[in-house]
Amino acid sequence: MKKLLIVVILIILSNSIKIFAQTDSIKSYLINALEIMQTKSVNKAKxxxxxxxxxxxxxxxxxxxxxxxxxxxxxxxxxxxDAHSNFYPPELVRSYTLGYRATGPNLPCNQK
Incomplete structure (x- = not known):
């Protein structure tokens, strides 16, 4: 009985850690995006x-x-x-990338 209780507690703790880690990664993702905007935007001073x-x-x-x-x-x-900043979700970027690869030209950002 004690072993079962310990296993159940470990499972609950494991799931709790995953939830906290996911919340932290969401916050980190958003903070990273905001920092990019703050450093790169042409209107950052406004x-x-x-x-x-x-x-x-x-x-x-x-x-x-x-x-x-x-x-x-x-x-x-x-x-x-500004007319310079936009957000594209990963699946849209992926589809554009696949489209460029299928038609042959390099992506504009890969031009040298």
């Missing part, structure tokens, strides 16, 4: 980045998967009000 980060992290607090942060990232990009 934004109160402390407020933007606080609001974005608050909005992401209920996110279960990284995909849940995509609308938050798009919203921050829209607040930059």
């Amino acid at each position: 934004i109160d980045w402390n407020q933007v980060k606080r609001k974005a992290l608050m909005n992401a607090s209920n996110s279960k998967i990284i995909r849940d942060t995509y609308p938050i990232i798009k919203g921050v990009l829209a607040s930059l009000e």
Whole structure:
């Protein structure tokens, strides 16, 4: 009986650690995206980045998967009000890449 109880406790702890790790990776993903925007945007000086980060992290607090942060990232990009910044989810980038490979030309970012 004690062994069964120990196994059950270990399973519960293992799942709890996974949940915390996933939450941390979602937060890290969003923070990384915000830092890229803050350093690379042409309109970075027009934004109160402390407020933007606080609001974005608050909005992401209920996110279960990284995909849940995509609308938050798009919203921050829209607040930059420039024609240079956009967000493309990985599956769209993958489909463009496959399309370029199928037709033969190099991706524009791979041009030397």
